[in-house]
Amino acid sequence: MADAESRETNAAPTLRVYGAKWCGDCRRTKRRLDELAVGFDYVDLEAEPAAADEARRISGRTNIPVVVYPDGSHQVEPSNAEVEAKLRELSLLGA
DSSP: OTTOEEEOSSSSOOEEEEEOTTOHHHHHHHHHHHHTTOOEEEEETTTOTTHHHHHHHHHSSSOSOEEEOTTSOEEESOOHHHHHHHHHHTTOSOO
16 A cells, blocks of 8 residues: 555554544544554555545444454454553553
8 A cells, every 4th residue: 555654663563554634533543552652554544545445344334443453353443442452462562
C-alpha cells in the first residue's frame, strides 16, 4: 500500500490500523500506540479509499479505527484500555 504510513519503533510493525484523519477515535488510538512505543502500519482510508473495502472485510463493519493484530484478531473502535489489554495478551507490552 503505497500511501500507508509506517510508524516503526522496532524491527517491524506489530499491527495495522485502518483509519482517517477526521476520526477522533483513530487519532486517539494512533496517539496511544505512539505513547506505548508499539510499531504499527497506519492505513489512511481517505488517501487509499480501496483499503476501506479491506477494513470492512476484516471487521464486517464500516466503523473505524480497525486495529488488526499479529495473531489475526481485530478490534473496531477500541478504547485505549482494550488496545492495551490485547497488546499485553500478545506479550507486546510489559505487564
